[in-house]
Amino acid sequence: MEGEQRRLLVRFTGEDIGHGTRIVLPRLSLVLHEGERVALLGQSGAGKSTLLGELRRRLDRRAAWCPQHHGLVPQLAVYHNVFMGRLPEHSALANLWNLVRPLRRPWREVAALCDELGLAGLLRRPVGELSGGQRQRVAIARALYQARPLFLGDEPVASVDPHQALRLLGLIDARHTTSVIALHQRELALTHFDRVWGLRDGRLSIDAPVDRLTLAELDALYPDADAARRGPDALDADIGVPGVDALPCPRGRS
Amino acid sequence: MNDSQPALPPAGWKAWWRGQSPGLRLARHTLGLVALAVLLLPFADLAIHTRDPWGELGRMAAGLAWPAWGALESPFSALGLTVAVALWGTLAGVILGFPLALLFARSRLVRAGCAFLRAIHELFWALLFMQVFGLSALTALAALAIPYAGIFAKVYAEILEQTPPAPRNALPPGSGRLARFVYAELPLAWTQLAAYTRYRFECGLRASVLLGFVGLPTLGFHLETAFREGRYAEAGALLWLFYGLIAGLPWWGHKRLTPLLLVGGAWLLGPWPSVDGALLWRFVSEDIWPAALLAGDWAGLVEWLARIPALGPAIGNTLLLGLLGTVGALAVALALWPLASRHFGNRATRLAGHGLLVLLRSTPELMLAFVFLLLLGPSLLPAWLALALHNGALIAFLVARHADAIAPGMPALPASGRLAYELLPRVYPGLLALLYYRAEVILRETAILGMLGIATLGFYVEEAFDYLMFDVALFLLLVTAALNIAVDALSRRLRPRAVPLDDPCVR
Numbered sequence: 001m002e003g004e005q006r007r008l009l010v011r012f013t014g015e016d017i018g019h020g021t022r023i024v025l026p027r028l029s030l031v032l033h034e035g036e037r038v039a040l041l042g043q044s045g046a047g048k049s050t051l052l053g054e055l056r057r058r059l060d061r062r063a064a065w066c067p068q069h070h071g072l073v074p075q076l077a078v079y080h081n082v083f084m085g086r087l088p089e090h091s092a093l094a095n096l097w098n099l100v101r102p103l104r105r106p107w108r109e110v111a112a113l114c115d116e117l118g119l120a121g122l123l124r125r126p127v128g129e130l131s132g133g134q135r136q137r138v139a140i141a142r143a144l145y146q147a148r149p150l151f152l153g154d155e156p157v158a159s160v161d162p163h164q165a166l167r168l169l170g171l172i173d174a175r176h177t178t179s180v181i182a183l184h185q186r187e188l189a190l191t192h193f194d195r196v197w198g199l200r201d202g203r204l205s206i207d208a209p210v211d212r213l214t215l216a217e218l219d220a221l222y223p224d225a226d227a228a229r230r231g232p233d234a235l236d237a238d239i240g241v242p243g244v245d246a247l248p249c250p251r252g253r254s
Numbered sequence: 255m256n257d258s259q260p261a262l263p264p265a266g267w268k269a270w271w272r273g274q275s276p277g278l279r280l281a282r283h284t285l286g287l288v289a290l291a292v293l294l295l296p297f298a299d300l301a302i303h304t305r306d307p308w309g310e311l312g313r314m315a316a317g318l319a320w321p322a323w324g325a326l327e328s329p330f331s332a333l334g335l336t337v338a339v340a341l342w343g344t345l346a347g348v349i350l351g352f353p354l355a356l357l358f359a360r361s362r363l364v365r366a367g368c369a370f371l372r373a374i375h376e377l378f379w380a381l382l383f384m385q386v387f388g389l390s391a392l393t394a395l396a397a398l399a400i401p402y403a404g405i406f407a408k409v410y411a412e413i414l415e416q417t418p419p420a421p422r423n424a425l426p427p428g429s430g431r432l433a434r435f436v437y438a439e440l441p442l443a444w445t446q447l448a449a450y451t452r453y454r455f456e457c458g459l460r461a462s463v464l465l466g467f468v469g470l471p472t473l474g475f476h477l478e479t480a481f482r483e484g485r486y487a488e489a490g491a492l493l494w495l496f497y498g499l500i501a502g503l504p505w506w507g508h509k510r511l512t513p514l515l516l517v518g519g520a521w522l523l524g525p526w527p528s529v530d531g532a533l534l535w536r537f538v539s540e541d542i543w544p545a546a547l548l549a550g551d552w553a554g555l556v557e558w559l560a561r562i563p564a565l566g567p568a569i570g571n572t573l574l575l576g577l578l579g580t581v582g583a584l585a586v587a588l589a590l591w592p593l594a595s596r597h598f599g600n601r602a603t604r605l606a607g608h609g610l611l612v613l614l615r616s617t618p619e620l621m622l623a624f625v626f627l628l629l630l631g632p633s634l635l636p637a638w639l640a641l642a643l644h645n646g647a648l649i650a651f652l653v654a655r656h657a658d659a660i661a662p663g664m665p666a667l668p669a670s671g672r673l674a675y676e677l678l679p680r681v682y683p684g685l686l687a688l689l690y691y692r693a694e695v696i697l698r699e700t701a702i703l704g705m706l707g708i709a710t711l712g713f714y715v716e717e718a719f720d721y722l723m724f725d726v727a728l729f730l731l732l733v734t735a736a737l738n739i740a741v742d743a744l745s746r747r748l749r750p751r752a753v754p755l756d757d758p759c760v761r
Contacts, residue, residue: 071424088428
């Protein structure tokens with residue numbers, strides 16, 4: 001396979017991953033190569049954030065980071081939130097002064113980036129006044145502004161519509177050689193990524209290129225989908241949980 | 255027994271009473287507190303010493319109803335000084351307290367030091383600084399700034415600690431400590447920090463008035479003089495002036511006016527005293543320590559300790575008054591909160607209830623106690639009434655606000671049912687938590703009420719200062735502080751858990 005020749009970025013060999021003494025992913029083994037675009041799937045609480053956190057720790061300054069729930073400062077303007085992506089590159093004094101009066105070069109760079117993300121004209125607006133989708137894009141802008149070769153995102157396209165999600169993933173791809181992105185949209189994972197890591201019950205139950213996977217195999221990552229597949233006799237007939245495909249939007253299936 | 259009757263109520267009230275539901279636990283807790291207060295009540299001196307309290311009350315009410323505006327001498331300079339001291343004292347407290355807040359979580363020494371600064375009331379600090387700086391603005395500022403630095407350090411640290419960690423964690427590795435603070439912590443905490451500073455300024459305003467009781471020429475000085483000399487019409491005018499000041503705070507205390515007030519206030523604070531360095535050093539190094547301790551004479555120190563007057567009864571009275579005040583505040587809060595809540599009464603009763611609560615909680619305890627003292631004579635009774643009314647009204651106000659945010663599930667219930675079934679079970683844990691927060695404040699106030707002649711620790715502190723026995727005064731202050739810290743720790747243990755009090759302005 002062509003991936004074998006590529007440079008190795010991270011390798012886990014039977015390692016226990018977790019927070020302190022609480023192990024979330026016991027004896028995890030996986031490798032990440034340069035140039036791979038990995039979709040990370042699994043139901044809420046499966047350990048996606050834990051795995052991303054560990055990757056972030058190992059990759060340190062090589063990775064740009066877009067956290068779950070954005071982690072923005074609602075009181076600060078869009079410009080300042082995006083600028084935070086490059087705080088370490090300026091002196092403490094410059095960072096302080098930038099709060100009083102934006103530095104000229106970063107302002108131009110952030111303005112150009114925000115134009116691309118459809119945030120033009122919002123640079124001075126406090127993030128707290130933006131809509132959910134706009135905040136999502138600010139969080140992505142902050143990660144892009146870090147200008148790292150690698151992108152780690154914890155559900156960065158969770159609160160935007162499917163078309164926008166595609167466009168944002170395209171932007172991320174254009175600016176990073178490698179990415180690991182946690183998602184809930186299984187279709188996106190198959191159409192837009194090279195590889196899928198699927199977590200279930202603390203195990204990496206799927207680690208394969210997308211061309212060898214089907215939607216049904218991805219469904220196996222979600223216990224709620226099992227129950228629906230097993231048919232009405234496995235369910236409480238009175239409650240009548242609808243099948244996954246009956247739900248109107250892909251987010252509902254996760 | 256018949257099997258078809260499985261759901262009998264628990265047999266007898268004893269079994270019922272032993273239940274483990276949170277409501278029952280709180281009820282037992284409350285009754286325990288009340289029982290303790292009732293048990294200790296015989297030890298309190300609650301006698302009425304004046305001959306005609308009702309006549310005196312009538313004359314005071316008349317003074318309040320027909321204030322003598324013309325009799326006031328220079329009320330505006332007193333008013334200006336009151337505001338200037340509060341503003342600059344609070345600002346100095348912020349400047350001292352903010353750096354301490356940043357160290358608060360990391361240093362046990364800072365935490366202990368701040369607890370000590372907080373535990374001594376503004377008026378005691380004023381008495382202490384007066385020995386060095388005389389009757390000057392410097393004394394007033396230091397008296398406010400020092401304890402407020404301790405309070406700001408603690409509350410700011412708590413607010414900063416509660417900022418959500420997500421923005422911090424999202425920063426790229428290598429962001430400096432300062433950048434992290436000003437980008438990802440300070441903006442998140444700013445609104446709360448500002449709100450608390452504002453609230454503290456309001457407290458500072460009350461404290462600044464009280465500084466008049468130890469002789470600084472703020473509003474309180476004129477108030478005390480007028481009351482003592484029985485010129486109630488003049489006192490009434492001054493009181494209305496004070497209420498006007500508090501009520502008008504949102505307008506004259508607007509953010510944009512603050513710089514103007516600061517500059518104008520600085521003008522009013524002067525003239526500054528000339529501080530004699532040698533005298534200051536002698537005060538700090540010799541006057542406030544017992545001579546026997548400085549000489550290393552242990553037997554002499556024991557003898558010195560034995561000569562301190564009535565320490566046991568003073569501590570007993572202080573604690574007793576603190577307990578009675580807390581239980582009284584509970585009773586007052588329970589009785590008054592429905593008056594100001596939207597769930598009860600009509601427009602007129604609510605307006606009256608609100609008015610009463612505002613009046614009671616904006617009048618400083620010391621002033622209330624002073625008025626009751628004139629009415630009833632020197633015993634624990636006036637102090638008890640003052641503590642219960644002021645703190646009870648404060649808690650009632652906050653509880654009413656909490657209750658107003660609740661939408662009852664069954665709005666058609668009669669008022670009594672609404673109170674007992676819908677609202678009280680929901681607001682009571684919060685009420686009790688507030689009461690325990692206030693218990694420490696009540697004890698602190700208890701000590702200073704001694705300055706009015708009530709035999710608590712404060713009485714002996716002031717006496718020691720009067721007789722220039724600074725070593726005894728300092729010792730008694732340390733005892734007071736230790737008592738406060740102990741009660742604070744105790745009330746923190748007893749206070750109902752799982753009641754989030756996210757509003758720091760209740761402390």
